Amino acid sequence: MIKFDTSHAHLQENIFDYQQAVTLAHTQLHEKSGAGNDFVGWVEWPNSYDHEEFERIKAAAKRLEGQCDVLLVCGIGGSYLGARAAIEMMRGLYCQTKPEVIFIGNTFSSTYFKQVEAYIQDKEIVLNVISKSGTTTETAMAFRMLKQLMEKKYSKEECQKRILATTDKARGTLKELADKEGYETFVIPDDIGGRYSVLTAVGLLPMALAGIDIDAVMKGFAQAYEDLKNPDLHVNPAYQYAVARRILENQGKDAEMLVTYEPQMAMIAEWWKQLFGESEGKEGKGILPCSATFSTDLHSLGQFIQEGKKMLYETLLLVETPTLDGTFPSDGENLDNMNYLAGKSLDWVNKMACQGTLEAHEVTGNVPNLIITMPDMKEETFGYMCYFFFKACAVSVYLLNVNPFNQPGVEVYKKNMFRLLGKN
Ligand code: PA5
Helix, strand or coil: CCEEEEEECCCCCCHHHHHHHHHHHHHHHHCCCCCCHHHCCCCCHHHHCCHHHHHHHHHHHHHHCCCCCEEEEECCHHHCHHHHHHHHHHHCCCCCCCCEEEEECCCCCHHHHHHHHHHHCCCCEEEEEECCCCCCHHHHHHHHHHHHHHHHHCCHHHHHHHEEEEECCCCCHHHHHHHHHCCEEEECCCCCCHHHCCCCHHHHHHHHHCCCCHHHHHHHHHHHHHHCCCCCCCCCHHHHHHHHHHHHHHCCCCEEEEEECCHHHHHHHHHHHHHHHHHHCCCCCCCEEEEEECCHHHHCCHHHHHHCCCCEEEEEEEECCCCCCCECCCCCCCCCCCHHHCCCEHHHHHHHHHHHHHHHHHHHCCCCEEEEEECCCCHHHHHHHHHHHHHHHHHHHHHCCCCCCCCHHHHHHHHHHHHHHCCC
């Protein structure tokens, strides 16, 4: 379902020379014998997920169907990015079917909160709060304010229907609060970290509430499990990508720019940045993950990529068939001189821009390009793509001798912030 191409990457080592190291990393992952092995629950998740809870997710979505104008999804980091990436990729950016989805609890911005608060004032709302720890400050602050707003707007019974909590199965502030208030709860598994959790209730519940077919998502996820369970580099494109990253790093490339030509995939890039950045960036090591949406960013970052410091490579995340397409119209007067495109499909123009840019960056600019191609932006492809990137990331990071499943560095700013906020 996903194709991987290194023919534009100018790799100076042979990918297949890494077979032994990849087989070791694969074994560590599947046999839970590597660093961070408490957090590899996602490896078997395409088959081992809780089917009873999965049905509860679908039932909740069905029960609330048509009852809200706005779905508020309150969470941050791993409890936010996957759901947003999924919903934007599959529904597009201006989806006309209800509910509208607003993500909140992912910033301290007072302006952002107040604007959302004013916007939802007269709308029917459903709130899904997502936090494994239950104590993340951005999320907890937004949730308290939204809960109070909903308690003014709805009866206690109605709030119990409209507020759904996704958190630890047994412990934590949010679990206790939800149980006390009578909210339905969904589980973030103990052995799956935030950035690997999009196909647990963390992402599946918002997707289902937004009207996405999560059966199809899980079908693609399971297909990827089957296709990518062989450690042989000749048949495993996720592992080829894992190795290609390391080879390019050895060639002095310290940054990887994930490039998409679809604005509705910009959040996929944000999700991917967390996955790779938080998994790899520790002990003074790692490739900096950054992203761009072309052709938009060709008019801004394009100059740097073409002629700036030769520190980066691009990974193109391409889509074969767009969700929607149209034909460019002819114009009798042709005052804008655009008739040379008359009759062409809009997506064909996008693809020609991609081809021309690849040549400019690779050949003229000497910037290596890896190419990952997906068939479309639909449910099965999304599920498949998640597993592809999970495995590629974990193996790539094991090849660097780093634990892909912890994030010790993110606590440092919190300690300082809590001191300033006067938290005990
Ligand atoms: O990947 C991570 O661990 C983080 O991004 C967390 O998901 C994020 O900080 C949110 O944490 P929590 O779900 O505990 O609110």
